[in-house]
Amino acid sequence: MTDTRPNVLFLLTDQERADLVEPGGLPVETPNVDRLRESGTWFDRAYTPTSICTSARASLLTGLYPHGHGMLNNSHEADAVRTELPAGLPTFGELLADAGYENGYVGKWHVGQTKGPEAFGFEYFGGSDDHHDELDERYRRYRESLDADVGSETIEDAVYADDGDEEMLVSGTTSLPPEATRTYFLAELTVDAIERRAEGGDAPFFHRTDFLGPHHPYVVPEPYASMYDPADIDPWPSYAETFEGKPRAHENYHRYRGVDDFDWETWAELVAKYFGFVTFVDEQMGRILDALERTGLDEETVVVHAADHGDFTGSHRQFNKGPLMYEQTYRIPLVVRDPTRETVSESAAFVRLHDLMPTFLDWADAEVPDRTHARSLLPVLAGDEPADWPDSVYAQYHGDEFGLYSQRMVRTERYKYVYNGPDRDELYDLREDPHELRNLAEHPHYAETRRELQATMADWMDEVDDSLRGWAPKTFE
Structure with a gap:
């Protein structure tokens, strides 16, 4: 009997902002995400459950918020609360494999120090970096095959952040040609995997490619490095941030990351490189989509594109992400093209990255575990x-190398409320203040709104069995 379940191709980017690829968004060239959107469904209100790599990726695998899987901060850092995903938690890779799917994985993992994708139901094809994961050395061998040895690379136009201990590379132009970069290599591995699947048996496949970009350092080859002119990039509206009325951690983080002396001229140079990186990754997605069409698999393969979280790139005068629950890092791109069924072109429903876990299982007609904090997107x-x-939508943050602390966020159509246990809370009226510059948590005019949002947050805590549910609501009033 022929298996009619669809293949699934999942393309995950690292630290990609939603406002770069949304309909009518910023003037950044992303023709292949546009291509998916035009024949698929764009989720306008998609959010990460937490804006930090390991935690978000563990939530994606398990369908759980971070308090449920325990990976509260990055697994590769010295202060990691956990270095491995706890044993016994169901993950979609293992459940898809049990359901008869052939699973492949390319690129970044970052969900543990010793166990990689192969421990969770995937065949791993390579492409990791040695900073987050040391899973293989195929990229080095690939570069050598192109006579582009690692030691031959130089970085021009380099910009560094200085946090007082060391300088960290933030952006630059690599001397490598595009085809010698890791970004191109990940697409190459994916195209190879698709071509092998086209020649394989009747079992459906799930393939996941995790790009390492556009995460900093924003180091890209030409022509992408000079594709966007910094002089044409205006300051983000939120660059007017003064930190007045905000939690103290916001201004501390600005200094901690070593960017407090960056002026807009410097940020514009970084943003231009970030834009170039986004376009470069998009072109590699195009190569992958072309391979699907060339092999005739496109009509039986669902394609999903998302990001683990966003990136500040100077918004609110901040770098990277951290203890700031702003739209730039919590709202994510999410687009789904499902050629096997009728779908809407756009959805305004609030959805989360980890909702993809039960969605993947739904496509596979596989049973969703009882204990998840997620819902399948197929009805939407x-x-x-x-x-x-x-x-x-509900989100969390538990800290990173800056320190461990509890934050919770509720975002409604108009408002956002952020609980900051040891500091002042935040409330933003996104209709009147879409750039989240004015904290209204203590404004008397918004007292009733604050109480309503606090009640919504308490309901979410009960809904997902949040470990703070017995404590935080007592501090709201």
Whole structure:
């Protein structure tokens, strides 16, 4: 009997902002994400459960918020709360394999120090970096085959951040040609995997490619490095940030990251490189989509593009991400092209990155574990949003090398409320202040709104069995 379940191709980027690829977004060339959007579904209100790599990726695998899987901060740092995903938690890779899918994985992992994708139901094809994962050395051999040895690379136009201990490379232009970069290599591995699947058996496949960009350092080859002119890039509206009325951690983080002396001229140079990086990654996605069409697999393969979280790139005068629950790092791109069913072109439903876990299982007709904090997107894709679909989104942050602390966020259509346990809370009226510059948490005019949002947050804590549910609500009033 022929297996009619769809193949799934999942393209995950690292630290990609939603406002770069949304309809009518910033003037950044992303023709291949546009290509997916035009024939698929764009989720306008997609959010990460947490804006830090390991935690978000563990949530994606398990369908759980970080408090549920325990990977509260990055697994490769010295202060890691956990260095491995706890044993016994169901993950979508293992469940898809049990359901008969042939799973492949390329690129970044970053969900543990010793266990890689092969421990979670995937065949790993390579492409990791030695900073986050040391899974193989295929990229080095690939560069040598192109006579582009690692030692031959030089970086021009380099910009560094100085945090007082060491300088960290933030952006630059690599001397390598595009085809010798890791970004290109990840697409090459993916194209090879697709071509092998086209020649294989009847079993459906799930393939995941995790690009390491556009995460900093924003080091890209020509012509992408000079594709965008810094002089044409205006300051983000949130660059007007003064930190007045904000939690103390915001200004501390600005200094801690070593960017407090960056003026807009410097930031514009970084943003231009970031834009170039986004376009470069997009072109590699195009090579992958072309391979699907060339092999005739496109009509039976669902394609999903998302990011683990966003990136500040100077918004709120900040670098990277951290204890700041702003839209630039919590809202993510999410687009789904499903040629096997009728879907809507755009959805305004609040959805989360980890909702993809049960969605992948739904495509595979596999049973979703009882203990998840996520819901399948298939009804929303069809335009049949369930009556009990949430009208808000909930997110968390537990800290990174800057320190461990608890934060919770509720985002509704108009408002955002952020709980900061040891410091002042935040409340933003996103209709009147879309750039989140004015904290209204203590404004008397918004007292009733604050109470309503606090009640919504308490409901979310109960809904997902949050470990703070017995404590935080007592501090709201």
